[in-house]
Amino acid sequence: MSATSSTDTELAARAVNVHKVYGTGDAQVAALRGVDVDLRRGQFTAIMGPSGSGKSTLMHCLAGLDTVSEGDVYVADMKVNGMSDKELTALRRDRIGFIFQQFNLLPMLTAEENILLPLAIAGRKPSPEWLAKVIETVGLSDRLGHRPTELSGGQQQRVACARALVSQPEVIFADEPTGNLDSRAGAEVLKFLRDSVRTLGQTIVMVTHDPNAASYADRVVFFADGHVVSEITEPTADAVLDMMKKIDTLEKVA
Amino acid sequence: MFKATLKSVLSRKLRLLLSGLAVVLGVTFVSGAFVLQDTLGRSFDAQFAGAYDDIDLQVAAKARVSGSAGDAASAPVGLDAATVRRVADVPGVGKADGDIRVEGARALGKDGKVVPSTGGPRYGKGWTGETSLLALRKGHAPAKPDEVAINAGLAEKGHFSVGDSIGVLTGQPKRSFTVAGIFGYSGDRDSIGGEQTVAFTEPVARELMLGHNGQYSAISVDLASGAKSATVKAALKKELGSGFEVRTGEELSKASADRSREILDLVTQVLLGFAAVAVLVGVFLIINTFSIIIAQRMRELALLRALGASRRQMIGSVLLESLVIGLVAAVIGLGLGVGLGALGASLLAGTIKGLEVADLAVPANAVVVSLVVGVGVTMLAALFPALRAAKVAPIAVIRSAVAPDRKHRKQTWTGSVLLVLGAALLVMGLAGSGDAAMSAVLPGVLLTFIGVTLLTPLISRPAVWLLGGLFSRSLPGQLGRRNSARNPRRTAITASALMIGVALVTTLSTVAASAKDSVNNEISDKLKSQLVAMGDSGDSMSASIDPAALRQARGVDGVEAVAAASFDTAKVGKDTQSVSSWEDWGAARGMLSLRAEAGSIDELAPGSVLMNKATAKDRDLKVGDKVTVQLQRGEPRSYRLAGTFEDMALANSVVIPWADATEGFRNAQPSQAFFELAADASVASVQPGIEKALRDSPEVTVQSKDAIAQKFNDGFDMMLNLVQALLAVAMIIAVLGIVNTLALSVMERTKELGALRAIGLGRGQTIRMIMTESVVISLFGAVLGVVVGAGLGLAVAHSMRSQGVNTLSLPWSLMAVYLVGAAIVGALASLGPARRGARLNVLRAVTQE
C-alpha cells in the first residue's frame, strides 16, 4: 500500500522507494524496505507503528541526518540524498525544523535566545510580527528570559517548538515530542503544533506511540516492519487504536 | 575494584595520557638533572683521581675572606719558610716542601687576547720539577726568569710550541715569557678538569702569584715511612692551629672535582627549575582532568554508591587510577630523562678540555626521585577530586548528570588565607636580607599562586564574560563566550595552568625591565664619562688594567679626567660583600654624579669608608659608625663610615681608600676605568688613543656609553631568553590542559553540539565556536598571569634597590606578546577538539541518551 498523491508543488517532503539497511553480513538490519510517503504542505502528519518498525529511521532520512541505502528523499523539490555536508547544513538551517524528544535546548541560552538561535545561525533577523505570533502561539511571553533549567518539561518543549517554527521551515520533524511529558503538558504541545499548522500553515511530521496524540494530526501513516501498511485521514483516537490492533494481529499472523 | 579501575584508566587513555604528559615532562627534567649530575660528576672524579697522588698531605692557610665568593675568589694567604720548618718538625712528616700554585695566571694567545677557557681554572705555579703526576713532554723546565712551562691543554688551545713567546697576565701587568717546555699529566692527560697552568720559576711565581706576600701558597707533606696519614694530619692540625687547613691528597682531589661540579649546579638548577614549573602546572592539569572525569562519571559513581560502595572504596579507586598514571608517567619520564641527561652531559663535557664522559648510568636517586615526584605529585593532585568523588550522593543517580556549579565558600576561604600568607611571606622575604629572607620568597610565590588559583573561579565568570566580549560580534563567538563562562571552576583551573607560566615569565621580565631601565637611566643621565674600559664578562673583578698604561691613557689628547676602579669581595662586619676602590675618588664622584645622602662624600680620608644608601641600610650603619673590614690580604681594619651616597648601580658597594686597596685587594690593578673627555674632544678622535695605550690590557675593551648600556641590556636579554624557554615548557603543558578541557567539554556537550548542527550550525561555525572558548580561556589565564606577574615583578624589583634597581618599569611590549602568544596558543589548542566537534555524527549525537 502506498500513500502517494497529487502534484509535486503541494509536497513539502517525499520519500520514494526508500530502503535503509544498517550493518553488514549477519548483523544486517533492514530498517526500511521500500517506503513511499508524500507529505503535503500545511498538513499535520502523524507516523505510528510498533517499536523498531523504522519510524525514526524514516524521519532521519527525510531530514538528511542519515543516508538512504536505496531510493530518493526530497524536501520541497530538492533531492536530499547525495547532498554534501555543506548543503545538508544549509538545508537543515533554512528548510527543516526539528523537535526532539529530549528538547535539546542549549542550557546557556535563555528561552528567547534558544528560539532565535536558528535565525542567528543563518544570520537572519526575525520579522517582529512573525516572532510575536510564534511566541504568542507558544504562550511563553512571560518566560522568555528564563534558562531551560528554570522551565518545566512542557515549557521547554514548547520553546523547542517555537525554535523549530521561527525560521518558517518547509517541514518540521518531531520524533515523539510528547514522549517525555505527562498527558497535560503533552496536550499543550500538541495543541500548539496543530494550531501552528492551522493558523500558520506549517507542515509537521510527528512520530508518536500515543493514539491520543495521533488524533491531533490530519493524517496518520502506519508503519510495520519497514513498510507503510496503512493510513487514516481525519483520525480519532478510537480509529487509530483500532487500526493499531489490526496491524498487531496482522503481524502476529505473519 | 582494581580491575574496574584499570579498565576505566584504559578507556580514557587519551585524556589521561595528556595529563600524564605534564608529569612525564616534570620527571624528565628531574631525572635528567640527576643523570647529568651523576655522569659528569663521575667524569670529574675520574679526571681528578690521582691529581694529587704525589701528595700525602697538604697544608694551606685558611683564606681571610670566604663565603659566597668561594675558594676561587679568595686570595691565597702566603706561608713563610718558618711555617715550612714547623711542618717539617712535626713527628711523622718525612719531607715538607713549599709550593706555589695560585689561580689567576691568564695566558695571552697570539692574537693578544686571553686564551679562551678550556673549562677549568687558570693556575700560575712555581716549577718544582717533574713528579709522578706531571712530566714534561717537550722542551725543558723553566730555568730563567723569562721562561715558563705550560700544560699541553693550554698549548693546544693557544697554539703554542716550545720556543714561542707567551704573554701572561697575573696580579701584575702583562709580562712576556718564552715557552721552555710543555708538560702533561699521568694517564696521558693534557689537562686536569680543563685547567690551564703556567709554571714559572719559583721566584717569578712568588712575585707574580703571591705578590711577595709570603713564600708559598701551600706545603706538600710526604709522610715518613710507617707514619699514618690520619695521625700526622691530626698532629699537624694541633701544631698549626685553626688558621690552617690540612688535607689529604684524596680530599684535595675531591675538592677540585667539587669545584668543577659547581658549573654543573647551574645547569642542574635550571633543569630543576623547569621541572618545578612542569610539575606545578602539571598538578593543575591533573586536578582538572580528574575533576572533569568525576563530574562526567557522577551518575556512575552515584550508582556505585547506591549499590553499596563505601567512600573509602571510591577514594581508593580514584587514587589507584592516579597511581597507575603516575607510575607510567614516572617510568616514561625517567627514560626520557636519562636521554636528556646523557645529551646534556656530552654537550657540557665538550666545553671542558680533555674531559672524558663517564659511562652513562642511572643513579639510584634519580629513580627514587622520579618515582616519588611522578607518583607523589599525581596522587596528591588526584586526592582533591577523589575526596569530591566520595561526596557524590547516591541520589545523584536520578538527578541530572552534570551537577550545577555550587559556590565553594570553603575554597574561597582557603584561597584568601593562602594568598594573604603568600603575600606576607613575600613581603618578609623581599624586605629582609640574607638567605633566610630569600628562602621565604619561594614558598611565598608558591602560596600566592595557589591562593590566586583558588580564588580564580570567583572572578572567572565575569572576567571570561568581559574577555569574550572581544568575540561577541558573530554567533559562534557569542556561543563560545557563553560556553567558556559555563563552568567557572573548570575554566579557572585550566586558565590557572597557563597563568603560572605567564606569571613567572612576567615576573622576571618585569624585574629585568626595571633593572635594565635603572642601568640605562643611570648611564644616560648620570654617567659623565663618554668612554669606559671594562671587561667583557659582566664580572667586575675578572679584568685588569695595567696602571702604567692607564697613566699613559690619561695623557691622550682630549682626555679630561680618568677614574679607575678596582673591585673585590671582603668581609664587612660579619657579611661578605662587594667592595670597591677608586684611584681618584674626586674624579669618580664627579663622573658618576654621586650625591651625598648623609655625611660627606667629598673626600675619602684614610681610615674612613663610604657606601651607598641601600648598603648602609642593609648593614644597619649610620654615618660616624665604626665598621670592621677584612680584605683579602692583611689584617682586619676598623673604619669610620664618613658618608653615604644615593644609590647608583655602577658605584653601589663599600668604597675603601685606594691605598688600602692596593695592599688588601686580591688584584691591585684597576679593573674598570672611566674617561671624561674635554668639551671639544669627540669620542671618535679620542677612543683610538686610549685603545692604543691599553693594548697590553686585553681583558678590557674601550667602549662608548651606549655600548656599555647595550652590554648590560644584552646580559638581561640573555637571562630573559632562558626564562622564555621556561615559559615554553609551561605553555606546552598549559596547552595540554586546554586541549584536555576542551576535548572533555566537547564530549560532554555532544548532544548540544548535535542539536546545534541539526538546526543548521555549519562546520566552520562549530570550529569557530570551540576556538573562541579556547582563546577566551587562554586569554583569561594570560591576563591573570600578566597581572600577577607584574605585581610580583614590581615587588621583587622594589626589593632590589640595594642592588641598584631604582626604576620600576613594566615590560609592556613583552606583556603584549605574552597575551597574543596565549591567544595563539589557545587557538592552536582548540584545533583538535574543534575538529572533533565539527566532524560529529549529528544523528548519533542527537539521539544519544
Ligand SMILES: Nc1ncnc2c1ncn2[C@@H]1O[C@H](COP(=O)(O)OP(=O)(O)OP(=O)(O)O)[C@@H](O)[C@H]1O
Ligand atoms: N544505527 C543503527 N544501527 C543498526 N541498527 C539500527 C540503527 N538505528 C536503528 N536500527 C534498527 O533499525 C530498526 C528501526 O529503528 P527505528 O529507530 O527507526 O525504529 P522506531 O520505529 O523509531 O522504533 P521506536 O518506536 O522504538 O522508536 C530497528 O530494528 C533498529 O534496531
Ligand SMILES: [Mg+2]
Ligand atoms: Mg524511534
